[in-house]
Amino acid sequence: MDFRLSDEQELLRSGLTRFLATRYGLEGSRAAAKTGAGWQPDVWRAFADELGILGAALPERVGGSGGGPVEIMVIAEALGQALVIEPYVDTAVVAAGLLLRAGADRADALLHGIAGGNAIIAIAAAEEQSGDRWGDVQTTARRDGSDWVLSGSKIMVVAGPIATHLLITARSPNGISLFTVDIADAREGLTMHGYRTVDDRRAADLVLSELRLPADALLGDEGGAWPSLARARDDGAAAVCAEAVGAMRRVLADTVDYCKQRRQFGQPIGNFQVLQHRMVDMHMEVEQSVAAVYLATLNLDADDTVRSRAVSAAKATIGRAARFVGQNAVQLHGGMGMTEELAIGHYFKRLTTVQYEYGSTDHHVTRYADSMRD
Numbered sequence: 001m002d003f004r005l006s007d008e009q010e011l012l013r014s015g016l017t018r019f020l021a022t023r024y025g026l027e028g029s030r031a032a033a034k035t036g037a038g039w040q041p042d043v044w045r046a047f048a049d050e051l052g053i054l055g056a057a058l059p060e061r062v063g064g065s066g067g068g069p070v071e072i073m074v075i076a077e078a079l080g081q082a083l084v085i086e087p088y089v090d091t092a093v094v095a096a097g098l099l100l101r102a103g104a105d106r107a108d109a110l111l112h113g114i115a116g117g118n119a120i121i122a123i124a125a126a127e128e129q130s131g132d133r134w135g136d137v138q139t140t141a142r143r144d145g146s147d148w149v150l151s152g153s154k155i156m157v158v159a160g161p162i163a164t165h166l167l168i169t170a171r172s173p174n175g176i177s178l179f180t181v182d183i184a185d186a187r188e189g190l191t192m193h194g195y196r197t198v199d200d201r202r203a204a205d206l207v208l209s210e211l212r213l214p215a216d217a218l219l220g221d222e223g224g225a226w227p228s229l230a231r232a233r234d235d236g237a238a239a240v241c242a243e244a245v246g247a248m249r250r251v252l253a254d255t256v257d258y259c260k261q262r263r264q265f266g267q268p269i270g271n272f273q274v275l276q277h278r279m280v281d282m283h284m285e286v287e288q289s290v291a292a293v294y295l296a297t298l299n300l301d302a303d304d305t306v307r308s309r310a311v312s313a314a315k316a317t318i319g320r321a322a323r324f325v326g327q328n329a330v331q332l333h334g335g336m337g338m339t340e341e342l343a344i345g346h347y348f349k350r351l352t353t354v355q356y357e358y359g360s361t362d363h364h365v366t367r368y369a370d371s372m373r374d
Contacts, residue, residue, distance in 0.1 A: 003294055005074065013074045016051060020082035026343050033085055033200035039162055044086050048117025054092045055115030058100070062108055063115035069300045072235075073242040073293060080246030083346060085201050087120060087159035089243065094236040095121035095167055098178060101228040102219035106180065110165060122163035124154040124206055125229070132359055134169065134229055139208060141170035141177055148172075148179060148218060150189075150211040160204030161194035167219070168208070174223025179213055186211060199350040230304070234311040237358035238296040241318045244354045245293055248286045248325045251347045255279065255329045275332065282328055285321035292317040309371045312364035319361025322351040 005013065024043060032040045048054045056071045058064025065071075072093055079088055096114050099107040099121075113119025130136030139152025150170050160166070166181040181190070189211030194204040220228065256279055259270035269275055296314035299307050326348040330337035338345045355361050 005070070009070060009074055012053075012056065012071060013078060016053060016075060016078045017081075019046070019051060020078060020084070024082050024084060026083060026346065029083065029085055030200060030340075030346065033196065033202075037162060038196060038202040039086050043084075044120070045117050047086070047088070048115065053088070054117055057092070058096060058111055058115050062111035064111075069235075069238070069297045072239055073297045076239045076242035077246035077249075077293075080243030080350075081250045083247065083250075083343070083350060085199075087122070087162070087201075089236055089239045090123060090159050091119070091121045091163075093239045094123055094232045097232045097235050098123075098167055098219065098228055101231070102178065104216070104219070106216050107219060110180065113164070119165060120159060120163045121165045121167060122157050122159040122204075123232075124157045124160070124166050124168040126154060126156050128153065128155050132356070132363065134233055135176070135226060137169050137171045137176050139168070139170040141172040141179065143173075144212070146215045148213045148215070150179065150208045150213065152208050154206040154208070157204045157206055158197075158201060160192060160206065161202045166206075168206075169225065169229065172222050176226045176229065177222050178219045178225040178229070179217045180219055181211070181213065181217065188212075197353065199353045200346070227304075231307075233358050234296075234307055235300060237311050237315050237364070238293070238300060240354050240357045241289070241293045241296060241314045244318045244322050244351060245286070245289050247347050247351055247354075248289060248321065251325055251329045251344060251351070252279070252282050252286055254344055254347075255282070255332050258333055269332075278328055278332065282325050285324050289314075289318050289321045305371060309368060312359075312368040312371070315359060315364035316361055316368060319355045319364070322354055326351040 029040065032038065052065060053075050055064035056075060057067045060066050076089060092114055096111060099111050110119055110121065114121065125134045126132050127138055129138055139150060139154065141148050141150050150168065152170065154168065164183060166183060168179045168181055170177055170179060189209050191207040191209065192204045194202060197203050259275060259279065260268050262269045292314040296310045299310035329344055330348055333342065333344050336342055
C-alpha cells in the first residue's frame with residue numbers, strides 16, 4: 001500500500017507547518033488560554049482566510065476544497081505538533097460531518113460558516129450519568145406545537161464557551177435526535193458554566209431548562225441521528241489520534257535534544273545506554289502510532305464494522321503510546337518537565353487528555369475485542 005501523500009497534501013502540510021512555526025508560539029497561545037476569551041480569534045480567521053484548512057474536507061458547494069480523511073489527518077497532526085488549542089477537530093471535523101450528513105438549508109448555512117471561519121460549533125453529547133457513551137442519552141426532546149422543547153443537562157462540551165452554535169443530542173419519541181442551537185438566540189432555557197480544562201482548552205457544562213427551539217432546529221430525521229453520531233465520533237477519534245502523533249513527535253524531538261545538552265558525570269546524559277534504550281522505545285511507540293493512524297484514516301469510509309475496528313485499534317494504540325511517551329519525556333527531563341516554563345509539561349497534559357477524548361482507551365479496547373467476537 002502506498003502511504004505517500006499527494007503533491008497537494010504535501011503542500012497543505014508544509015504551508016500549515018510554516019504558518020504555525022512563525023505565527024503560533026506556545027507562549028502566546030498559553031497566555032491567550034488563561035486570559036480573556038481563552039483562544040485567538042485572529043488565528044482562527046487566518047485558518048479560514050489564509051490557509052483554508054477549516055473547509056479543507058468540505059465540499060466545494062459549501063465553500064470547501066473537496067478533501068477528505070487524509071487531509072484531516074495531515075492538518076490534525078500539524079496542529080498537534082504546535083499544540084493548537086483552537087477547536088479544529090470539534091468544529092471542522094465532527095460538527096461538519098454531522099451537518100453534511102444531515103443536509104437541509106440550515107445545515108448548509110452552518111457549513112458555509114465553518115469554512116469561512118464565522119461559525120464555531122460545539123458538540124453537546126456527553127452526560128453525567130453516561131459519561132462519554134453518546135448513545136446513552138437522558139436529555140429529552142418533546143413537541144410543543146411546531147416547536148421542540150429540550151430538557152436535561154450536558155457535560156464537558158469542548159469549545160462551548162467560545163462557540164457560536166451547539167449541536168445537542170436528545171431523546172425524542174422515536175429515538176436519538178440531533179438539534180442545532182444558535183447561542184445568540186438561546187437567551188432562555190440554556191445555562192452554560194464555562195471553565196478551562198487541564199490542557200488549556202475551554203469547555204462548559206450545560207443545563208437545558210425547557211429550551212424552546214424552532215422546528216428546523218432538528219437536523220436530519222427525528223429519532224435517526226445515531227448512525228451519523230457514531231460515524232462522527234469515529235471521525236473525531238481518528239483526528240485526535242493524528243493530533244496525538246504530532247504532539248508525540250514534538251515531545252520525542254525535544255527529549256532527544258535535551259538529553260544531548262544535559263550533562264551529568266562530565267558527559268551528556270544522552271550518552272548513557274540505558275537512556276538511549278528508553279528513547280528508542282519512545283520512538284517505536286510513535287512509529288506504531290503513525291501506522292495505527294494511517295489504518296484508521298484509510299478505513300473511515302469503510303463499512304461500520306471495519307471502520308469501528310480500525311478506529312478502536314488506533315485509539316487503543318495511541319492511548320498506550322501517549323502515556324508511555326509523555327511519562328518518559330517528563331522523567332528524562334526531571335522535575336522541570338512538569339513546569340510551566342518548558343513546553344514538555346504542556347504537551348504531557350494534552351497527551352493525557354487525548355486518551356479520553358471520543359472514547360477512552362479502555363472503551364476502545366473493549367469495543368475492539370467485542371468486534372472480534374462478532
